[in-house]
Amino acid sequence: MRRILLASLLLSSQAVLAESFSECPSRAFLTQGAIAATYGVNLVTGDYGLLQDNMATKSKVNATGFNPNDNFLYGWGYEKQKPVRIHNDFTVEYLEVANLIDGSGFYVGDVSLTNNTYYVYRKGSDYGLFGISLDENSENYMSMEKVIDGSSLSLRIFDMAFHPSNGFAYSVDKTGVLHRIDVESGTSESLGSTGESGTFGAVYFDVDENLYISRNSDGKIFKVDVGSGNYAAQLFALGPSSSINDGARCALAPVSDVSDVNIDFGDAPESYGTYLKDNGARHGLTDNNTLYLGSNVDGESDGKPMPLSDDESDSNDDEDGVQFATTLQSGDTAVIIVEASSDGILSGWLDSDQNGTFDADEQIIIDKSVVAGKQPVYVEVPAGASAGSTWARFRLSSTASVGANGGVSDGEVEDYNVNITVEGSAVNYYPSSSGWTTVAFEDNWPYEGDYDMNDLVTYLRTSVYRTNGEVTAINIKGELAAVGANYHNGFGIRLPDILRDQINEEDISYTINDRPVIADYSPLEAGRHEAIFILAYNTWSYVSAGEDCLFYRTEAGCGSNVQMRFNLTIPFKTPVESDIAGVFDPFLFATPGAWHGSHFDSPPGRSYEIHLKNQHATEAFDYSLMNGSGQDASDPAAKHFYQTTKGMPWALELGNRWQYPKEYRDVTHAYPQFPSFVRSEGLENPSWYTFNNAVESILFKD
Structure with a gap:
């Protein structure tokens, strides 16, 4: 428990300076003890700390409420059996109120936001529901006016809280029933059971119409969404327990302060x-x-x-x-x-x-x-x-x-x-159980274009599940890291040497940003013999570059957060003998119906693909496109694919979370050792892609 003592100086009522709170606080306030003390409660975690152990009273304070109209707390002071105004140092000022009921001991109360009135309640024919106007312009200002007696409005409640906008007060009785109280007419309506019973001595609202109820016996804090019509209480936090418990907070504040990072x-x-x-x-x-x-x-x-x-x-x-x-x-x-x-x-x-x-x-x-x-x-x-x-x-x-x-x-x-x-099973990860590999594309094939290798950048992690050496399932996780393309491109992955009819399509699980998308379409491409999975037909459908930006995560300040995360689990009908491993066969393709450069008479769509160097295309590819145009030096007969006359690729796979170049910055300038690595067929500068071998100023940074 954190204990922060803000003040311990006993102030006399004549010396009190009426200082209000400077704002509508998100923290809740709890008064406890036979001699009142105030605690601050973080409803998010249940964490609470002492704010004031000397409230300038010799008895308890109950029926508290926060008034956003003047930013004071109000309550019922038992020492003098009259209302109190509670200042920002949590000391009390007893208020002079007309028509005061002596010896009443009110323990239920709150301040109505809509009519600036402090209401108190206690059941029984000698008591009831009373209102005390806090509006200086009201004819009933600081006068205790009876709304209804406590036998006509008989509720077994221990605190109440006003809704942030509709003018009703709400409470939960000892049996767990939620009540909505009309303080104008003095009537109440039972809305339904919350599923929790007990003495709820501290009740709060937040600005989103959530009611929080704290049970005295165990300190459990429950949340009830009164605006949803589903009144089942949800355990929200574990807070302080007490036999004497009363709570108040500003109902116009969210339950969490975004500045609270603790x-x-x-x-x-x-x-x-x-x-x-x-x-x-x-x-x-x-x-x-x-x-x-x-x-x-x-x-x-x-x-x-x-x-x-x-x-x-x-x-x-x-x-x-x-x-x-x-x-x-x-x-x-x-x-x-x-x-x-x-x-x-x-x-x-x-x-x-x-x-x-x-x-x-x-x-x-x-x-x-x-x-x-x-x-x-x-x-x-x-x-x-x-x-x-x-x-x-x-x-x-x-x-x-x-x-x-x-x-x-x-x-x-x-x-x-x-x-x-x-x-008898095992899992093989690539690149590791927690690491990522990067696949990056230049989408101008058969032309080099700006060769910045950021037209499509994806982080991938794969898992292959085997039982007795045979593959039973595959998992592919990924993050769409960058879309630096004027063209509209899709992204797919082929499982090499695996056929479509070996896949248990009904049990495929595919989520984007943790939400299932299998109901919209199956990622297993229809009409193919090969097992080809389409992760996105148009990557621009899942990301946004941001204002004044042309591309996603290739320019400073443009889409700095990863916006597409996908998770694909692929089960097999029966175990398959296969040595499948690694990143499999990721590829870029032209979005069907989308323009892909003036060198095409019409949109090429799925017939246009870009794969890793020397990886042959899928059955959907039009091999007539490999006609030696542009800088392409592919030779299918010699099994040379997707490489320039200098052997440079249009797609890369790097075994780390690679930092790719900024928009329009050539990858060979960002990573000067890359060309020699290609020329030597990997013998020279094998770590060319690491940050230590890069020109940092040319790289994109989150």
């Missing part, structure tokens, strides 16, 4: 719950945070699913706390090595059915105590686990019963892309 989020694809909007897994990083996995942890304001995460960079990668000592084999016990910075509680999940979510029955580690340092942890891989690429999530904190999603106040979450195998 939160650790997961990195798995969006479907697993990574973004805050999806209640992604997250941990508060307090000032004295000493609990994390591995050697370090960094923070952000929201989740960044792979590959947007900084974990793609070796210098910032903080996913280092879990190592897989053995393979994850279906029905077997696997060993992982967990490194914790200090003692904590570990939980883990494995998406064993590969449906893109961590289901309740997929938890493989439940509240396991770990100590500082490295230790083995044994996990059972379900016997029915599907072979292939999937995700695992591990969470370390000081809190037990943490779920796969939601917030906690400390610790760290780490997500890992893993592979599940079956007995």
Whole structure:
């Protein structure tokens, strides 16, 4: 728990300076204790810290609410049994109110944004719902006016919060029923069950119509989307528990402040719950945070699913706390090595059915105590686990019963892309299980064009699954890194020596940016004998260069974020004997119907392809195009393809995440050793493509 003491000086009521808050804060405020103290609560993580332990009162303060009309907090002070105004130093100023009900002890209250009135409620015929206008121009200013008695409006609630715009107050009673309260008429409507029961002593709204309810007994914070019509409460964070609990926040503020980067989020694809909007897994990083996995942890304001995460960079990668000592084999016990910075509680999940979510029955580690340092942890891989690429999530904190999603106040979450195998199976990765290779194209074949090799740049990673030496499935992951082309091009990959009818087309999985696209079209190209997969018919359909830009990620400031990530899993009908490996056969083709230069009488479409040097084209290619025009020196009879008279290629494959040239900058100028590498047939300057051998000023940088 972080404790920040802002003030401890007891102020007399005569000396109080009425200082309001300077803004509508995103943080929630919680008053607790028989002698009131104020805590700041980060609803995103449940992290809370002491803001004021001396509120200038000798008793508790309840029924609090934030008023965006004047930026003060208001509440009911039990010491003098009258309303209080709470200043920005969290000290109270007792207010003189007409028609005050003595000895009332109100514990439910909030400020209506729409009519600038502080409302308090307590059930029972002697009490009820009352309004106190805070508008100096109102005839009822600072007068306590009864709306309805507490026997006519009889609700077993412990706090309420006003909606940011519709004028209604909302609360959840002890049985878990959500109520909408009309404070003008003094009536209420039961909207439905939230599925959670208990004493919800702190209730808040955010600007997106989400209601947050905090249960006193265990501190769990739930979110209810009142605007959706689905009132089921979703566990959002684990917060502080208390027998005396009342909350308030500015309902016009979002629940998260984008400037708050002291939160650790997961990195798995969006479907697993990574973004805050999806209640992604997250941990508060307090000032004295000493609990994390591995050697370090960094923070952000929201989740960044792979590959947007900084974990793609070796210098910032903080996913280092879990190592897989053995393979994850279906029905077997696997060993992982967990490194914790200090003692904590570990939980883990494995998406064993590969449906893109961590289901309740997929938890493989439940509240396991770990100590500082490295230790083995044994996990059972379900016997029915599907072979292939999937995700695992591990969470370390000081809190037990943490779920796969939601917030906690400390610790760290780490997500890992893993592979599940079956007995007798193996996985071969290229270039590695976590690395990338780059495929880059110049799209002016048979002419050299500007030869900047950035007309289409894609990062790729492949996995080949084998059982008893035979191929059972293939996975291809990729990122569209650059489109520096005036032409419209598509991108495909052929599996060499594999036939179309060997593929189990019905079970192909293809996602773009973690969303399935198989329903729109099958990536397995129809009408072919070869196994050809079309990842995109027009790459410009998936990226945007940005304002004042002609190309995507080849000019400074133009489309600086990767906008297309794809994941293709290809199952075989029966295991296939094949030595298939590496990057397979990636190729560029002309988008059907799109212009591709004045040297074509009509758009060439799929009949036009560019492959890696000396790789023959697919069956869709028109070999009459290899007629010696331009700089092309292809000779199909001699199995020479896609090379110039000097042996230079129109496509490259580099075994790293290559930094390609800027727009219109010749690759031979950016990498001066490249021509000698080609002339020597790879004997000279084999590391020509590395950053150390480049002219840095010519390269594109994110």
